[in-house]
Amino acid sequence: MSHTQPVVIEETFDTSIENMWDMWTNGEHFANWYGPQGCTIPVADIDATVGGQRRVSMAMETPNGPMEMWFGGAHLEVSPLTRLVYTEVMTDPAGNPMPPSAMGMDGNKPFVTEVTVELEDLDGRIRVTMTHAGVPAGSPGEFGWRQAFEKLVAYIA
């Protein structure tokens, strides 16, 4: 096993750092690129202030007909042109976090993940480092489990 938590992706783009910041913090831009191939983003309301909300819907055609998902979250850190940290959680269309039990499964607390975006200007090229971590329900910001997890993954590798 070569991968451990979290997901980290680093890419370099030919654009300005202002433009790249807009890609993440302006809903109109975000809707134009976010999501897997074949999906659209009908709604992307992003209030990029600390504590400001994110509300994003994702629509796609499936063999069983159209499907729509809603995601919510809040910004934990907003350092313009440098660093953005926000949480992400699945919600109902009204924006209420959905616990797994709402979908008929075990678990009473919504499953929260955390996305960190870091921007860096490399002489006119912009490096983006995106980190997406799963955070256990009810304990956002708790990192101990991740260390434990890494050890366990190392063990099973």
Place this chain on the structure above:
Amino acid sequence: MIAVLDDDRLDQTFAALSNSTRRKMLQQLSKGAATVSELAKPFEMSMPAISKHVRVLEQAGLIRQSRRAQYRPCTIQAAPLNEVVEWTEQYRHIWETSFDRLHSYINEIEQAKEAT
């Protein structure tokens, strides 16, 4: 993405891992099999409370308790942890395709800028 988040077993794994007593138990078991009373030793906790933690780990499939041996030792199980890693991989895929789209979108914007 939804197929991943819908996975109740994965949710159970994360729920089981979200408690420090249970993580410590797993760490101990990653060094080798142990009985419930051996697992209880580092904690000032009643046996019913210890048993409950063991049960949560067992229900999440993170450990298995032998039903045959006299001392019923617990052993760690790798399968649910593999699923957590797979969950990570699916998120990686979503972000990779998003970043491909971001490249195209930025090219469009930059070309539109140059054209004006």
